[in-house]
Amino acid sequence: MSKVRPILALRLLPLLVLALVAVSAQAAKTLDIYFIDVEAGQSTLIVSPSGQSLLVDTGYAGNSGRDALRIVQAAKAAGVKRIDYLLTTHFHNDHVGGIDNLVSRIPVGTFLDHGRSVEEVDGKNGYPIPYEKVIATGQHTVIAPGDKIAVKGLDVTVLTSAGKHLEKRDANANPFCDGLKPEEGESGENPQSAGVIVEFGKFRFADPGDIIFNEELALECPNNQAGKIDLYLTAHHGTHLSPRSVYGLGPRVIVMNNGAKKGGLPAEWKLLRAMPGLEDLWQLHFSVEGSKETNSPDLMIANVEDVDEGKYLKVSAAADGSFTVYNSRNKYMKHYAAK
Template identity: 35%
Template sequence: MTRIALAALFAATALSSAQAAELPLKLLMIDVEGGAATLFVTPEGKSILVDAGWPAGAGVPRPPEGAQPGPPQPSSAERIVAKAKAAGVTKIDYLIVTHYHMDHVGGVHDLLARIPVGTIIDHGPSREETPATMTPAQAANMPASLYAGYETAAAKLHRWVVKPGDVLQTGSLRITFVAADGQVLKTRLRGAGGKTAFCDTTPDKDAIGGEENVRSTGFVATYGKARILDLADLTWNQEKALVCPTNMMGPSDVLIVSHHGSALSSSPPLIAAVAPRVALLANGARKGGDKVVLDTLKAAASKPVVWQSHFATREPDGNRPADYIANLDTWPDAGHSIEAEISKDGTIKVVNARNGFTETYRPN
C-alpha cells in the first residue's frame, strides 16, 4: 500500500472515531411483559444486554375472558433480537444476568439460539432454595432449577462472575458494578459522598420475593458526563446499604427503576441519593408500577420525568399521562419499547415507540 493510500486510510479511521465520539449511547428498554431486558448500544457498535426476559411461552399476555384469540405472541428472545437487529446489532458482546428469577434469566436459552453472545456476566451460583411444598412443575420455574440450565449454557461462553467494584469498559461506556451476590460497594465512586436524606426516618423492610432479589447484580454506567443506574431487583435494605448514611454511588441522570417499580424497592433514601432526572420503569400491566413508587419519584427533589412500559392496571390512579406510557392496552399486546439516546454532555432524549412522543432533557 502506498503512503498516500495509508494516509487516506488513517484519515478515514480518525474521522470515523471522531464521528463515533459525537454519537449518543442508545438505551432500549424492551417490553418483555414485566420481565427485564435493557439493551445498550455504544457509538462504537458495542452491545450490552441486561437480562433476557421470560422463557418462550411464559410471561406473554392472555386474552381477557370472551375475547377472540390473537396471533401467537413473540417470546422475550424474539423481541430482544428484533430490537437488536433494528439497532444494527448482530452480536451481543456482553449479557449481564442480574439474578436467576424466571423473568430475568428465563429467556437466555432461547436468546443464545437466535443471536451470538460473547461474554456472560453474573453474580455466581443461585442462593435461593426451592420450598419443599412445591410441585415438580412449580419447582421447575424456581431459581435452583433455572440456574442448573443456565450454568450449562454459560459454560459454552466466556463467563465472568463479578463482585462490587469490578469494572467493564466497552467502547466509550464504563460499567462499575455496585452490588452482587448480596454484597454492596464499600468504596465511594468518584463524585459520591455526603449524607443521604431520609436514612433515619426510613425503616427496614423484610426482603420478601426470594433470596435472589437480594443478590441482584447492579451497576452504574458512565458515558461521558452521563450516568445510568440499574440495580435490577435489589431490595429495600440493600439499597439503603448503598446510600445510608453515606451515598456511595453519587447521582445518576437516568434511573432504571428497581424491581419493575415494586414497593419492595425504590426507598426514599435511594431516590434522594440518586437524584435522577429521568426514570425508566419496566413494569407489566399487572406487575410493578406500584403507586407508592411513582409517588416517591414524584416527590423527589430532582423531579424526575417517569416513563412506563405499561399502563399499571392494579392502581390506575398512579399512572403517568398516556404519552409517557409505551403500552396502554393489555390486549392485544404490541410490545412497544421506551428508547433513549444519551449524549456525553448529559443530554437525554427519550422516545415512546408507540406514538413517537419525544422529550429531550438538557443537563442542569
C-alpha cells in the same frame, strides 16, 4: 445572476454532503439504551457509541420465544449483531428465562452474573439448567461490586452483586436517610441482584436489577454510594415501596419496567413521582392497579392496553449529559438538555 446560482450550488454540493456526513456521525455518537418490553420482567439493551453492547437480562421463557424475539428486534434496530456482554442480574424467571431462546438467535461474548442462585431452581441448588448449559459454551465471569465491565466507549461499574454494594471513598452523605431502618425477612435472589452504573461522559444511568428495600437502603445510606445519576431504572419493577433514600440518587428521569398487572404500584409510583428534581417518570406499561392519577401521562407510557404490544422505550444520551427519551408506540420524543 440566474446562471451563477446553479454553479454556486454545484460548488457547494460537496460541502453540503460533508456537512450531512458530519451530522450523521454526530448523531451516531450516543449511548443508546432500549428498555425492551418483556411484560414486567427485565431486558435492557445498552449500546455504546463504539458499537459494543451490554444486555441486562433476557426476560421470560416460553411464549414462543417472544422475549428473545423482541431483544433481537431491538438489536437489529440498534445495528448490533452480537451481544458482547450479557449480564443476568439474578436467577428469577422474568430475568433469565429467555436465555436459551436468545443464544440460539444472536451470538453472546461473555456471560456475567452474581454467582450461583441462592434459591433452589430446576430442583437443585446453583444455576438454572438452561443457564448452566449456555455458560458452558462461552466466557463466564462472576462479578463483584466495583468491578468494571469492559464495554468499549463506556464506563460500566458493578453497583451491587451477591448482597454487597459499591463502596466509594468519596460518597456523599444522603439527606434522605432519617428514620429509615432495615425490614425483617428479606431473603432469596432479589437482594442478590447484580446491578450496574453505566457512564458516558457526564451521563450516568443506574440499573439496580431487583434489589429490594434493605439492599437499596444499604447502598444509599448513610452515604449514597451510587452518586448522582441522570436516569434510573426502578428496582424490582416498582413492585414494592422503595426506601425514601432513593431520593438521594436524584435522577432527572425514571423508567419503570412494570407490566399491566405487575409492578407500577400506586404507592411506589407516588413515592417516585414526588422525588425532588425528578422531571419525568416513563413507564413500560399502564398499571391497571393504579388510576390515571397514579400513572404517567399516556404519552410517556410505551404500552397502554393490557395486550402484548411489545413497544419499547429508548434513551439516547450524549457525552455532555443531554439525552432524549423515545416512545416506540406513539413516536413521542422528549429531549432533556445538558445541565
